[in-house]
Amino acid sequence: MPELSIETVDLTRTFKGPSNTTVKALDRVNIRVNQGEIFGLLGPNGAGKTTLIKILTTLLLPTEGDAYVAGFHVVKQASELRSFINLVSGGETPGYGILTTRENLWFFSQLYGLPRSIANLRIKELMDKLQFAEYASTRMHKLSSGYKQRLNLARGFINDPKVLFLDEPTLGLDVLSAKNLRQFVKDWVRNDTEKTLLLTTHYMAEAEEMCDRVAIIDQGKIVALDTPESLKNKLERRRTVKLEVRGSSSKFGDLKQFSGVLGVSQSQDIQSEISTLKVLVEDESVISEVISRISQSGSKVISVSKTEPTLEDVYISLVGRGFEESEAQSTTQ
Amino acid sequence: MAEVLRKVKPKAQPSEISRNLRAAYARAWVRVKATKKEPLWAIAEITIPLISVGAYVFLYRALNAPPSFASFVVIGGTVIAFWANVLWNMSAQFYWEKETGNLEMYFVAPISTMAVLLGMALGGIINTSTRALSILIIGSYVFQAPLHLSDPIAALIVFILTIISLYALGMLFASLFMLYGREAWHTANLLQEPVYFFSGFFFPITGNRFFPFAIQVAASLIPLTVGLDAIRRVLVLGAGLNQIPLHVLGLVAFVSVLLPLSKKGLDFMERLAKKEGRLTLRWQ
Ligand SMILES: Nc1ncnc2c1ncn2[C@@H]1O[C@H](COP(=O)(O)OP(=O)(O)OP(=O)(O)O)[C@@H](O)[C@H]1O
Numbered sequence: 001m002p003e004l005s006i007e008t009v010d011l012t013r014t015f016k017g018p019s020n021t022t023v024k025a026l027d028r029v030n031i032r033v034n035q036g037e038i039f040g041l042l043g044p045n046g047a048g049k050t051t052l053i054k055i056l057t058t059l060l061l062p063t064e065g066d067a068y069v070a071g072f073h074v075v076k077q078a079s080e081l082r083s084f085i086n087l088v089s090g091g092e093t094p095g096y097g098i099l100t101t102r103e104n105l106w107f108f109s110q111l112y113g114l115p116r117s118i119a120n121l122r123i124k125e126l127m128d129k130l131q132f133a134e135y136a137s138t139r140m141h142k143l144s145s146g147y148k149q150r151l152n153l154a155r156g157f158i159n160d161p162k163v164l165f166l167d168e169p170t171l172g173l174d175v176l177s178a179k180n181l182r183q184f185v186k187d188w189v190r191n192d193t194e195k196t197l198l199l200t201t202h203y204m205a206e207a208e209e210m211c212d213r214v215a216i217i218d219q220g221k222i223v224a225l226d227t228p229e230s231l232k233n234k235l236e237r238r239r240t241v242k243l244e245v246r247g248s249s250s251k252f253g254d255l256k257q258f259s260g261v262l263g264v265s266q267s268q269d270i271q272s273e274i275s276t277l278k279v280l281v282e283d284e285s286v287i288s289e290v291i292s293r294i295s296q297s298g299s300k301v302i303s304v305s306k307t308e309p310t311l312e313d314v315y316i317s318l319v320g321r322g323f324e325e326s327e328a329q330s331t332t333q
Numbered sequence: 334m335a336e337v338l339r340k341v342k343p344k345a346q347p348s349e350i351s352r353n354l355r356a357a358y359a360r361a362w363v364r365v366k367a368t369k370k371e372p373l374w375a376i377a378e379i380t381i382p383l384i385s386v387g388a389y390v391f392l393y394r395a396l397n398a399p400p401s402f403a404s405f406v407v408i409g410g411t412v413i414a415f416w417a418n419v420l421w422n423m424s425a426q427f428y429w430e431k432e433t434g435n436l437e438m439y440f441v442a443p444i445s446t447m448a449v450l451l452g453m454a455l456g457g458i459i460n461t462s463t464r465a466l467s468i469l470i471i472g473s474y475v476f477q478a479p480l481h482l483s484d485p486i487a488a489l490i491v492f493i494l495t496i497i498s499l500y501a502l503g504m505l506f507a508s509l510f511m512l513y514g515r516e517a518w519h520t521a522n523l524l525q526e527p528v529y530f531f532s533g534f535f536f537p538i539t540g541n542r543f544f545p546f547a548i549q550v551a552a553s554l555i556p557l558t559v560g561l562d563a564i565r566r567v568l569v570l571g572a573g574l575n576q577i578p579l580h581v582l583g584l585v586a587f588v589s590v591l592l593p594l595s596k597k598g599l600d601f602m603e604r605l606a607k608k609e610g611r612l613t614l615r616w617q
Pocket residue numbers: 015016017023024025043044045046047048049050051052202609610611616
């Protein structure tokens with residue numbers, strides 16, 4: 001039996017929303033993450049990912065339920081827990097702009113009481129591995145946002161935590177930096193059986209590439225939890241069909257009304273006026289109906305292809321809509 | 334990576350006290366370091382108070398006031414440096430720290446936020462002391478303000494007590510303003526002028542005919558007033574500690590009330606912030 005590293009029991013958190021409404025950011029969340037695991041939280045904007053991470057890192061109190069990290073209760077034993085965790089939120093750059101990269105890391109190492117010799121060794125090692133040693137003496141406010149992000153990530157490792165929380169660590173990074181960063185983090189967990197990583201992301205591919213297990217979260221609820229493989233296997237009988245459509249800019253959400261269509265996601269290329277529809281079907285026979293429906297609406301189907309199911313397809317099948325759409329919805333709310 | 338990190342593991346987790354002391358030291362270090370990198374600021378912070386000191390000195394001279402008035406004013410200008418530092422770099426500080434995400438990092442780390450506040454205060458005292466001393470020396474020389482240094486120990490004790498009580502007040506403000514956004518900044522602004530006035534930076538408050546007794550009592554609830562008055566009595570009027578026992582007692586009382594109060598305020602605000610989700614600016 002591997003040791004449990006994170007456990008939540010009916011974890012619930014509500015916020016006061018605008019004009020006396022209440023927002024259920026987390027709704028009876030139960031997850032168990034083992035030591036040595038890379039665990040992903042996947043979900044659209046406003047799903048509750050950051051809220052869960054804040055509770056687990058002692059920054060926010062739950063409204064109901066309990067949570068344990070590294071064997072400590074996140075509320076009752078918060079101060080004991082903090083030595084063993086760290087948090088990196090992508091897109092934020094804690095530290096002092098006027099200090100150099102190295103000085104900032106030294107400062108943060110002192111919040112964990114690291115003796116100078118150990119702090120210096122770690123800082124050097126982190127700067128080498130995350131490839132910003134050349135900026136060691138550059139003031140933070142002069143760094144590009146990608147390097148700030150590396151510095152922020154390095155900060156997360158400064159206390160060599162047992163459990164590391166990464167909230168959208170690759171947000172805004174270029175492809176190559178994001179790839180390096182993922183590799184670095186993966187190695188860190190793989191090389192030590194006592195480490196655990198919980199990361200949130202909106203990027204399906206990131207979750208798929210990195211995570212041992214993924215929880216899909218939507219509107220505060222865990223809607224699925226498994227390895228990326230078995231989540232996809234559950235879709236095996238089902239098929240995802242990719243249709244490229246040119247013409248009218250209509251929305252095809254109503255295709256869901258066809259029995260046999262489990263979910264639809266739509267994305268639009270503004271330049272070419274081509275929409276890509278991903279239609280998740282129970283059975284391929286429904287595809288011809290779908291195509292004729294699209295033609296009736298005045299659009300033209302220019303290609304049809306079957307794809308391997310991805311985590312995004314899992315998401316579509318569970319929530320009935322694609323990621324981009326949920327986001328469009330939550331931003332127009 | 335991990336192999337190396339394992340090699341550089343400390344033998345044991347650092348103790349709670351050592352963690353907090355290191356954190357306080359590091360926070361103070363950031364302050365001192367930042368000032369060294371912006372030397373122009375320090376010069377401005379010496380020059381500007383000297384100018385207002387000069388204005389009052391000339392005013393008193395025009396009124397044919399005794400030369401000791403110049404000394405009063407120079408001491409006022411010296412202590413003003415600390416008060417400005419307390420307001421701007423203590424009270425409103427957590428607002429900036431929240432904006433950068435630092436506040437969350439303090440709360441995630443295994444330290445007490447009191448250590449951070451203490452570090453901020455310490456760094457502020459170190460930074461401001463050099464400035465204040467420059468104001469005192471330059472001011473008393475340029476404006477020919479006579480100072481008594483017959484009892485340097487008394488001067489030092491009163492001075493240290495004043496500074497500690499000022500920064501203790503700053504720590505209290507910082508914790509109370511932790512949850513505020515820009516309002517903290519406005520409040521600091523709001524507090525600056527009236528306190529200059531009532532604490533008597535540029536004219537003596539107690540024992541004079543201008544202020545009614547009630548206002549004198551109210552003003553002495555500000556540690557600044559008491560401290561300033563005590564320093565002036567020692568440095569200008571040549572008083573010893575035995576002549577100002579109430580001042581000393583008052584300052585000790587301020588410190589012993591303000592420090593625990595700011596710890597309480599901090600705990601309360603921390604809990605409130607975690608309850609309401611107000612540690613970041615994102616949702617404000
Ligand atoms: N401090 C807060 N005060 C009020 N409401 C909040 C607060 N924090 C989060 N919420 C609300 O709780 C819900 C969940 O937010 P959360 O930040 O956890 O989502 P998320 O999954 O991290 O989204 P994103 O992908 O945008 O980061 C949202 O509806 C949000 O508006």
